[in-house]
Amino acid sequence: MKALTGLLLLVFGHGVSSVLHSMQYFLTGSSGLTTFPEFVAVGMVDGVQFDYYDSNTQRVVLKQDWMEQVTREDPDYMERNTGKAQGAQQTFKANIGIAKQRFNQTGGAHMFQFMCGCEWDDEDDSTDGYHQFGYDGEDFIAFDLKTLTWVAPVRQAVTTKLRWDQDRALNQHRKNYLTKECVDWLKRYLAYGKSTLQRTERPRVSLLQRSPSSPVVCHATGFYPDRVVVFWRRDGQELHELPGEVLPNHDGTFQVSVDLNLKAVPQEDWGRYECVVQLKGIEEISTPLDPALIRTNSGKSPILVFILAGVAVVAVAAAAAAVVVGVFVFQKRNASGQRHKPVGSDTSSENTEGQNPAPEAQPLTTGQS
Numbered sequence: 456m457k458a459l460t461g462l463l464l465l466v467f468g469h470g471v472s473s474v475l476h477s478m479q480y481f482l483t484g485s486s487g488l489t490t491f492p493e494f495v496a497v498g499m500v501d502g503v504q505f506d507y508y509d510s511n512t513q514r515v516v517l518k519q520d521w522m523e524q525v526t527r528e529d530p531d532y533m534e535r536n537t538g539k540a541q542g543a544q545q546t547f548k549a550n551i552g553i554a555k556q557r558f559n560q561t562g563g564a565h566m567f568q569f570m571c572g573c574e575w576d577d578e579d580d581s582t583d584g585y586h587q588f589g590y591d592g593e594d595f596i597a598f599d600l601k602t603l604t605w606v607a608p609v610r611q612a613v614t615t616k617l618r619w620d621q622d623r624a625l626n627q628h629r630k631n632y633l634t635k636e637c638v639d640w641l642k643r644y645l646a647y648g649k650s651t652l653q654r655t656e657r658p659r660v661s662l663l664q665r666s667p668s669s670p671v672v673c674h675a676t677g678f679y680p681d682r683v684v685v686f687w688r689r690d691g692q693e694l695h696e697l698p699g700e701v702l703p704n705h706d707g708t709f710q711v712s713v714d715l716n717l718k719a720v721p722q723e724d725w726g727r728y729e730c731v732v733q734l735k736g737i738e739e740i741s742t743p744l745d746p747a748l749i750r751t752n753s754g755k756s757p758i759l760v761f762i763l764a765g766v767a768v769v770a771v772a773a774a775a776a777a778v779v780v781g782v783f784v785f786q787k788r789n790a791s792g793q794r795h796k797p798v799g800s801d802t803s804s805e806n807t808e809g810q811n812p813a814p815e816a817q818p819l820t821t822g823q824s
Contacts (some may be wrong), residue, residue: 474576474577474578474680474682474735475574475575475576475577475682476500476501476574476575476576476577476641476645477499477500477501477502477572477573477574477575477641478498478499478500478501478572478573478637478640478641478644479498479499479570479571479572480496480497480498480499480569480570480571480572481495481496481497481499481568481569481570482494482495482496482497482543482547482568482569482570483495483496483547483566483567483568483569484544484547484548484550484551484566484567484568485551485564485565485566485567486548486551486552486564486565487562487563487564487565488564488566492509492510492511493510493544493547493548494508494509494510494540494543494544494547494548495507495508495509495510496508496509496540496543500641500644500645500648500652501645501652501680502680502681503519503648503651503652503707504518504519505517505518505519505522505644505648506518506522506536508536508537508540510544513537513541514533514537515533515536515537515540517533519648519651521647521648521650521651522647522648524647525647547567550567551565551566551567554567554590554611557611558590558591558611565590565591566590566591566592567588567590568588568589568590568592569587569588569589570585570586570587571585571586571587571633572584572585572637573585573633573634573637573638573641575638575641575642582634582638583600584600584630584632584633584634584637585597585598585600585633586598586600586629586633593609594608594609595607595608595609595611595612596608596612596615596616596619598626598629600630600633600634603623603626603627603629603630604616604620604626605619605620651707652680654679655679655680655734655735655736655737656677656678656679656708657677657678657734657737657740658675658676658677658678658683658732658734658740659675659676659677660673660674660675660730660732660740660742661673661674661676661750662674662730662742662744662745662748662749662750663712663749663750663751664749664750664751665751665752666751666752667751670714670715670716670717671714671715671717671744671749672712672713672714672715673685673687673712673713673714673715673730673732673742674710674711674712675710675711675712675732675740676704676708676709676710676711677704677706677708677710678708678709678710678732678734679707679708679709680709680734680735681701681703681709682734682735683701683709683711683732683733683734684731684732684733684734685698685711685712685713685730685731685732685733686698686713686730686731687713687715687728687729687730687731688728688729688730688731688741689727689728690727693731694715696713696714696715696716697713698711698712698713699711699712699713713730715728715730715744725744725745725746726743726744726745727744728743728744729741729742729743729744730742730744
């Protein structure tokens with residue numbers, strides 16, 4: 456299970472050029488969790504949350520000031536999308552009950568999850584989309600955008616797959632939404648929130664080390680967007696050290712670290728090494744492996760403890776945020792070639808799928824199956 460930001464970590468080739476923008480909706484229904492709302496819906500653009508709904512408040516809440524432009528141009532936006540969320544809430548509740556029957560479950564805590572969204576490359580204008588479900592954090596069923604059919608990785612979803620495959624008109628409509636309407640709304644939101652979503656903030660780079668025998672950590676923080684490349688280089692050649700996960704800061708910027716193990720590096724060779732940070736819109740930042748630049752826990756630089764502790768705190772907070780919106784398994788392309796893995800459920804009532812994504816990009820497709 457990774458944080459929301461992990462979903463949006465895009466590592467481009469060196470000399471970062473294009474930006475892959477995304478819009479996503481995460482819907483989660485739950486049962487047996489007394490401290491968690493029965494239903495939560497979150498909308499995000501480029502990893503920035505712009506709206507929220509849960510079963511406790513029963514209302515859509517806007518999370519960004521720039522979203523007020525949407526409601527000015529579309530006065531019915533809030534009421535219409537609140538109604539859709541309330542309808543989705545009821546369908547999720549029903550699907551959890553039927554999914555428990557399908558999996559031969561009685562009590563316990565269970566979650567029914569859904570993700571829908573699209574991606575747009577601002578350089579080559581290519582697009583992609585995904586519409587997928589799961590149950591209790593496991594893949595359940597996903598829409599294959601290329602074949603307009605459904606992929607069922609578990610036997611409990613086969614009945615749903617066969618029925619949904621037959622509805623070709625609805626599947627074509629879903630494709631049109633994912634590749635056209637969703638992308639149009641993504642571009643619209645990017646325009647509304649340009650000062651926030653399309654800004655560039657330069658990272659601050661530090662070299663950190665707990666003790667003389669510990670790896671040297673190249674820590675970049677305060678940058679935006681989160682699509683950054685950080686690596687160590689020796690004599691101009693990249694070292695394939697795996698960077699950590701990009702994590703959010705409290706101010707909306709991001710941070711990431713990459714370690715360099717010094718055990719195989721004689722001190723006389725330190726001058727051959729440098730940490731490189733690449734972010735679109737700024738010049739490459741190179742920091743040499745210089746003992747004078749390294750902050751440690753000794754001497755006049757006790758800040759290392761607090762920085763590393765802060766990374767851990769942010770990681771825990773990010774993981775908690777992932778739980779809140781039910782993002783458990785949307786990490787990599789599955790066997791069908793899709794970018795994200797599904798979470799969702801089906802039902803034994805053989806009904807048709809619930810409400811489809813609307814033009815305002817509120818895809819509350821709860822999918823009673």
